[in-house]
Amino acid sequence: MTSDTARPLDPQVASAWLRRWDAQQERYVADRERRFDVICDTLCHALAGCDRPLVLDLGCGPGSLTARVCRRLPSARAMGVDNDPLLLALARSVYGHTAQFAEADLRRPGWSALTGLNSAVDAAISSTALHYLPAETLADLYLELADVIRPGGLFINADNLYDEQPMIAGIAAALRRSRVASGEDWAAWWQAATRDRELAGLVAERERSGAGDGDHRVSAAVHEQLLRRAGFDQVGTVWQAGDDVVLVAVRRQTVKH
Ligand SMILES: C[S@@+](CC[C@H](N)C(=O)[O-])C[C@H]1O[C@@H](n2cnc3c(N)ncnc32)[C@H](O)[C@@H]1O
Numbered sequence: 097m098t099s100d101t102a103r104p105l106d107p108q109v110a111s112a113w114l115r116r117w118d119a120q121q122e123r124y125v126a127d128r129e130r131r132f133d134v135i136c137d138t139l140c141h142a143l144a145g146c147d148r149p150l151v152l153d154l155g156c157g158p159g160s161l162t163a164r165v166c167r168r169l170p171s172a173r174a175m176g177v178d179n180d181p182l183l184l185a186l187a188r189s190v191y192g193h194t195a196q197f198a199e200a201d202l203r204r205p206g207w208s209a210l211t212g213l214n215s216a217v218d219a220a221i222s223s224t225a226l227h228y229l230p231a232e233t234l235a236d237l238y239l240e241l242a243d244v245i246r247p248g249g250l251f252i253n254a255d256n257l258y259d260e261q262p263m264i265a266g267i268a269a270a271l272r273r274s275r276v277a278s279g280e281d282w283a284a285w286w287q288a289a290t291r292d293r294e295l296a297g298l299v300a301e302r303e304r305s306g307a308g309d310g311d312h313r314v315s316a317a318v319h320e321q322l323l324r325r326a327g328f329d330q331v332g333t334v335w336q337a338g339d340d341v342v343l344v345a346v347r348r349q350t351v352k353h
Contacts (some may be wrong), residue, residue, distance in 0.1 A: 097233075104188075105295075108188050110190045113158070113289065114160070114251050117157070117160070117285065120282060122279075123276050123278070123279040127340060130337075131142070132161055132164045133136075136251050138166060138250070138344060139151065147171070148173055149169065150218050151165055151172050151219050151347070152175050152176075152244070153176040153222065155177070155202065156183075157180070159191040159195060163194065175195060176197045177197075177210075179203075179305060180228075180303040181199060181307070184197050184293060185211065202237055206240075208240055208244045209249070217244050219250040220241055220251075221252045222253045226255055226257070227256060227311050228309065229312060233314070234284075236317070238323050238325075240320050242326045251328065252344050253319065254343075255343075256272070256341070257316040257340065258314075268339035320343070320345075327347060328348060332344060
């Protein structure tokens with residue numbers, strides 16, 4: 097960590113960037129808040145009776161979903177994981193009082209050790225993040241996830257999961273584009289963040305970290321196949337609007353690799 101980033105980010109500055117982040121993400125996910133609600137509803141249902149459940153948010157960014165989980169399940173212990181130091185600094189500044197955040201690259205086997213968690217997780221969740229990873233990397237990620245989640249625990253992945261049939265995928269994408277918010281997009285948000293002197297140290301740190309973007313367009317069918325292979329025995333969609341999908345997987349009682 098550099099001396100610039102050791103200085104905590106002003107919570108007001110961070111809150112303003114976070115509001116702008118949420119608006120920017122709504123350009124890509126038409127029903128983002130509804131999708132967050134579905135994830136929280138699923139957690140409430142599946143973790144009812146669980147004392148202080150441990151929930152891990154993969155690719156948490158600045159913590160939008162992590163924070164909503166803390167609000168809906170006040171007894172939960174939530175941890176967000178991401179490899180982007182700038183987004184993590186926003187998360188820690190605004191939501192650090194309710195959740196923990198850890199820097200780890202989900203592409204690297206052994207990422208879970210960097211969270212410092214020493215007990216099994218009741219649920220892992222993810223929102224608009226795992227499309228950054230190709231199928232081969234997801235296969236490894238899911239194997240590690242099956243070791244991290246307790247038997248009977250859940251994995252909930254909300255993302256744009258494209259249909260393998262090109263015409264269906266094209267229609268779903270066009271329908272989504274017709275419904276998303278207008279305004280600042282991903283590139284404009286990052287350009288503006290890069291110009292903010294308050295974030296200069298974090299921007300430099302991000303450049304060094306190898307954090308970036310990408311879309312590997314892995315379909316829901318491939319996610320399901322990889323999850324079953326990794327040790328999840330029930331996998332299905334609980335909510336969908338076009339190609340915007342919430343996929344739930346239940347960790348098998350005994351994992352056989
Ligand atoms: C589009 S953002 C979504 C962030 C947040 N989940 C949300 O819904 O606002 C995708 C996130 O995935 C993270 N991410 C992408 N690849 C990653 C990787 N290899 N390891 C950890 N995080 C990653 C990015 O840094 C970014 O924060």
